[in-house]
Amino acid sequence: MSPVLFELLLRSTWETVLMTGASGLISLVFGLPLGLALVATDRGGIAESLWVNRALAAVINGFRSVPFIILLVALIPVTRLIVGTSIGTWAAIVPLSIAATPYYARIAEVSLREVDHG
Template sequence: MSPILFELLLKSLWETVAMTLASGAISFVAGLPLGLALVATAKGGIAENPWINGILGSVVNAFRSVPFIILLVALIPVTRLIVGTALGTWAAIVPLAIAATPYYARIAEVSLREIDRGLIDAVRAMGGNRWTIVREVLVPEALPGLVAGFTVTLVTLVGASAMAGAIGAGGLGDLAIRYGYQRFETAVMMAVVVVLTPLVCGIQGAGDRFAARIERR
């Protein structure tokens, strides 16, 4: 591999990491409240409301049912409105975050539903309000699962960011398509695979260790 391609590989790696972390952070900030809302408004929840739960569930399912490559193209007008362009690394963060938010919301919902109902009833018996239940029971008790779910979301975003390279989003996916596939540079394609493998393994390993440390506390 030439020095120029090696520099492109490093630049593309940074772009992939930036896309993954930025869209991951947005999905966590937006997805966790959405997951809490789905659990709280469900039947028997602390703020039971079938209508709101049905609407939220339908919106989440609608976004999750659309393949990412289609969502990527469909959101081009929204991306232009927010970022000013539909091309480049920062433009890709918009569809990545929008796709990852409902995905993480469902993962968070699963973790939150596993909490012992008796803990919630105990806080209620002591006069705790809804916010107290969320702050003192739901989030702390589900935290290991929430961290593990967020790790899975980040790994998924690495793959999605590579797919975003198909429309010029930059990153390792763009490098693999433009040089590895279109120019038949097998070395570039293999280099992208070699870089992506430890990146994904590193994210998964770090997330698993962090979740295990939280669970031991």
């Protein structure tokens, strides 16, 4: 393998790890509170509010049902607003985080529901 190709491979691997780690951390920071809110506002929760629960569930289900490539294109203006560009490693983190957050919220909700109430 040529040194140029190896350097390119190494840089691309680092960018992939950065995008995965950053978007995972961001989805954890936003998804966990959403999952907690879903459990807390459901029937029998500590802050029972079915209106809030149904609204949160609808938003989460809505984002989960949108294909990623469509979400990626739809979020180009938001990405430009946040990062300043729509191309590159940092620009990819925004749609990855937004796409992963509802999935993490649902996983957190289901996991919390499995805990015994006693």
